[in-house]
Amino acid sequence: MWRMIYLYLVVFIALGVSFAADRKKTYGALKIAYKKFVKILPAFASMLVLVSIILALVPNSLIAHYLGRSNMVTGVLLASFFGSITLMPGFIAYPLCGILLKKGVTYTVIAAFTTTLMMVGFVTFPIEKRYFGWKVAVLRNGLSLLIALSVAMTIGILFGEVLL
Amino acid sequence: MTTKQLVRSVKAAGFVAYAFFLIFSFLKGFEPGKRMAFNLRYFSLEMAKILPPAFVLIGLFEIWVKKATIEKHFGSQSGLRGHIGGVLLAGTTVGGLYVAFPVAYSLYRKGADLGVIFTYIAASAICRVPMTIFEASFLGLKFSIIRLSVSIPLVIVSSILLGKYLTRKGYQIREGG
Numbered sequence: 001m002w003r004m005i006y007l008y009l010v011v012f013i014a015l016g017v018s019f020a021a022d023r024k025k026t027y028g029a030l031k032i033a034y035k036k037f038v039k040i041l042p043a044f045a046s047m048l049v050l051v052s053i054i055l056a057l058v059p060n061s062l063i064a065h066y067l068g069r070s071n072m073v074t075g076v077l078l079a080s081f082f083g084s085i086t087l088m089p090g091f092i093a094y095p096l097c098g099i100l101l102k103k104g105v106t107y108t109v110i111a112a113f114t115t116t117l118m119m120v121g122f123v124t125f126p127i128e129k130r131y132f133g134w135k136v137a138v139l140r141n142g143l144s145l146l147i148a149l150s151v152a153m154t155i156g157i158l159f160g161e162v163l164l
Numbered sequence: 165m166t167t168k169q170l171v172r173s174v175k176a177a178g179f180v181a182y183a184f185f186l187i188f189s190f191l192k193g194f195e196p197g198k199r200m201a202f203n204l205r206y207f208s209l210e211m212a213k214i215l216p217p218a219f220v221l222i223g224l225f226e227i228w229v230k231k232a233t234i235e236k237h238f239g240s241q242s243g244l245r246g247h248i249g250g251v252l253l254a255g256t257t258v259g260g261l262y263v264a265f266p267v268a269y270s271l272y273r274k275g276a277d278l279g280v281i282f283t284y285i286a287a288s289a290i291c292r293v294p295m296t297i298f299e300a301s302f303l304g305l306k307f308s309i310i311r312l313s314v315s316i317p318l319v320i321v322s323s324i325l326l327g328k329y330l331t332r333k334g335y336q337i338r339e340g341g
Contacts, residue, residue: 003294004213007258011217014224025227033223037215039339040266044211046175047262049182052204056196087260089210090295094302107307114299115311118289124261131265131337136330143326144286147318154314155307 046126051087054123058086060096067113068103072162075109076152080145083116087123108156115148214259222270234274240331246280247320254287264288272337279327281337286319 018026063082067075088096097110120141121128128137156162186204189197238246257264264285272281291312300308 003258007214007217011220014221018224018228026224029223029227030220031223032226033219036222036266036339037219044215044262045179048204048207048211049179051207052200053182055203056200059199087207090298094298098302101303107303110303111307111311114303115290115315118260118295119286121261121289124265127262127265131269131339133338136335139326140282140285143322144289147286147315147322150318151311151314155310158306158310 040127040130043127043130047123050123050126054085055087058082060092063113064096064100064103067100067105067109070109072106072108072156075106076112076149079109079113079152080116080120080148083113083148084120084141084145085122086117087121088117093117106156106161107159108152108161111155112148112152115151116145119144119148211262214263218259218263219266222266225267225270226273229274231274234271234276238271238276238280240277242277242280244320246277247283247323250276250280250284251287251291251316251320254284255291255293257288257292260292261285261289269337269339277327278331278335278337279324282323282326283320286323287316290315290319 015026018029063086066078067082070078093114097114100110100113101107122141125137125141128140132140153162157164185197186201188194189201236242237249242249254264257267267288268281268285271284272278276284296308296312299311
């Protein structure tokens with residue numbers, strides 16, 4: 001909630017300062033904002049449809065079920081898969097991770113899940129593609145997946161879950 | 165019919181089928197369909213709250229911030245400093261990837277280096293300050309510190325390489341490509 005307050009506060013202060021400095025330029029800024037927003041709106045609509053379908057097909061209970069009963073390697077792979085295809089706000093994702101921890105899921109698997117959740121975006125792909133083209137979008141997501149696996153590995157080693 | 169028109173019609177048909185499915189689910193009490201509708205409502209509201217202010221800030225940025233300023237701090241001559249700046253800027257970003265993409269595009273148009281752009285995008289996924297505080301409270305500070313200290317250097321290195329590779333190939337970011 002307070003991040004919304006922070007966002008709106010920043011916007012109102014910025015708009016106020018801009019308006020005081022130059023009325024005409026401020027109207028220009030709002031016009032640009034509107035045009036850009038309308039232009040990308042169809043991609044956002046695609047994202048909303050995708051995210052609603054995927055979260056209905058892959059509810060949290062399913063994620064908890066599968067991550068709770070797999071070994072390290074399949075756990076990490078499944079976690080990366082679930083993390084990549086879903087989109088969750090932090091206040092849903094982290095409490096879920098807290099529950100997973102209590103169920104005995106390793107930090108390694110949780111790291112793979114949260115990092116792919118944040119960095120790899122299947123549902124945000126329509127938006128990414130609009131700006132970057134699909135090749136670069138695939139490349140960026142692939143690199144992000146590798147980074148997420150490296151994070152999971154390091155967490156595993158430093159938490160003593162992965163023995164070298 | 166061109167491929168583009170075909171893709172457009174398929175998409176439109178998909179949207180219509182989706183809408184009918186949701187209506188049907190409510191009429192027949194089909195649970196997964198209802199769940200879909202609730203998800204749609206939740207995320208639409210979330211977008212409706214975040215996107216307008218985010219785009220107003222993008223508009224103000226486009227009007228007020230000089231190209232020379234961005235070139236100096238985030239341009240191809242900015243080096244590692246530009247990447248660190250990208251990470252810091254990302255820390256204040258609200259929302260996640262879907263807000264980072266339009267911001268990244270504006271930064272790019274103002275002369276930011278491609279590598280710095282990729283650093284900014286990845287960092288806005290993993291380094292947002294409110295989110296990290298939340299993470300630490302559920303998974304512990306040790307978890308967050310390891311996660312950040314592993315991912316940030318990897319993000320910067322991979323972004324530099326990706327940026328260099330794409331710049332050499334003459335790649336450009338376009339809006340609505």
